[in-house]
Amino acid sequence: MSERRSYTARDPEFAARVAASFGCQGVMALLGARLTRIEPGLCEIQLPYRPELSQQHGYFHAGVTSTIADSAGGYAGFTLFAADSSVLTVEFKINLLAPADGDLLIATGRVIRAGRTLTVCELEVEVEKEGRRSACAHGLQTLIAVADRPDRPA
């Protein structure tokens, strides 16, 4: 993006709300992903490598990369939603720029358009190998805010 916009969360408890929702995503625990940064309009998720996360060449599987990118974008958008609403991914597109060959994946979602119904996020994933980070995926995602619906099952 040309410039980074700054956003204000209307729910002051946005960080706790995101953390609670993240804790309800079974797949984040299964993969071993951690919520490492949460700000209005931004979310970062990290995932250390394990052979269980691989595709056939031993790199992180594109689907794993996509899974944490999708959650990072979803929670970036969710920081800006009303407290009683819920977030769903409408669609996303991701380019795998390079093999995700490394020890750690870092996915960052950033809101680039916050609308009443639809929110659009940019997704970036870097891979860290021997202390050096490089871009491995870049995506674009559309989210929908579902009003008056708690984000977690009762």
Next chain:
Amino acid sequence: MSERRSYTARDPEFAARVAASFGCQGVMALLGARLTRIEPGLCEIQLPYRPELSQQHGYFHAGVTSTIADSAGGYAGFTLFAADSSVLTVEFKINLLAPADGDLLIATGRVIRAGRTLTVCELEVEVEKEGRRSACAHGLQTLIAVADRPDRPA
């Protein structure tokens, strides 16, 4: 697609080659995915529900849906590749048509354009609930064939 094209695999061992590669994807075992159908230009992967695969509302996570859709498309393309080549996902886009609420996900990848370098696949995911299947995701994927490179680590 208007009509389904039929393809011929140039490597008669394509099914064994796909199965061997699938067996090397650590994440397929971690999720519990099964390779259930393999034909020239087509691959189907099934994944039974477990709470470990969920997003915050308890449905299959969009990233999990995307992961098996990505592998189904990748292997659909791989059936048509030369024996000594390898497959990588260039990019994919997926629309989550409905919450993936059910007991079983069924992802099908179908080649819609087989090129020398690039192959394009259509991705469809259905969810089965109480014996009834319905569409839950639809995607489009670009693959690249990497020549003279074995698909698995030595």
Next chain:
Amino acid sequence: MSERRSYTARDPEFAARVAASFGCQGVMALLGARLTRIEPGLCEIQLPYRPELSQQHGYFHAGVTSTIADSAGGYAGFTLFAADSSVLTVEFKINLLAPADGDLLIATGRVIRAGRTLTVCELEVEVEKEGRRSACAHGLQTLIAVADRPDRPA
């Protein structure tokens, strides 16, 4: 798509409503595009070749292909909307499967998911050369229905 779904338009005047909106799209006249088929959940647009529509090799420009594909999808969705609503494209993705080398482009949009707010369409474009049609582009599009807003300027 596995099977083609059939849809019912809630507005019996859907065909006239689409034709009137199409007539208001200045760019369709500029390109020379014609609305050739309109059914509930489906729209076809044809565009004869002219050098003014070309990219640098003389084929139809990918943007021209995308323009009629976008309108075909938008109107496919619009056939199913309420009479007093309006349609906007949220996003689309298109794969250019082969150079659009021929005398005529035929773009078809088909609804694959009709929701209250969001509608998803599959986009297919064929090119006809010396009487023979072949696929040249395939896409996926998300539309939003804007309620209580006439589709055309007063």
Next chain:
Amino acid sequence: MSERRSYTARDPEFAARVAASFGCQGVMALLGARLTRIEPGLCEIQLPYRPELSQQHGYFHAGVTSTIADSAGGYAGFTLFAADSSVLTVEFKINLLAPADGDLLIATGRVIRAGRTLTVCELEVEVEKEGRRSACAHGLQTLIAVADRPDRPA
């Protein structure tokens, strides 16, 4: 993108090569688009409003927005290619962030990954209204370099 990378063109005549190719795109003249900026890995195209470029509400048509975004990305990539190669769009995805309501469209393509075969670009489109610019579209595009093929018809 987190940081803007800087690129070096291997063909010192890249700007003349892009301008010549742009001049061969019939559709750029038909729309009235102008090549306004060309640097290694970057291209900007501007398009003043005319009613002939409109969708049904009078705004720039999403396809028109996409057309100049596609060319801006294509030429951003082309600046980095070898002199005797050609560029084709493999696919692109674009989010229409807001109605393109204004007097001028400005599309910028930026290379975010330059590979031997495939190049990935980020596409941004702004609309200017009464002297003020705002984002109206954001996209992601994959290009392929076709070696040993002149970019223009003989």
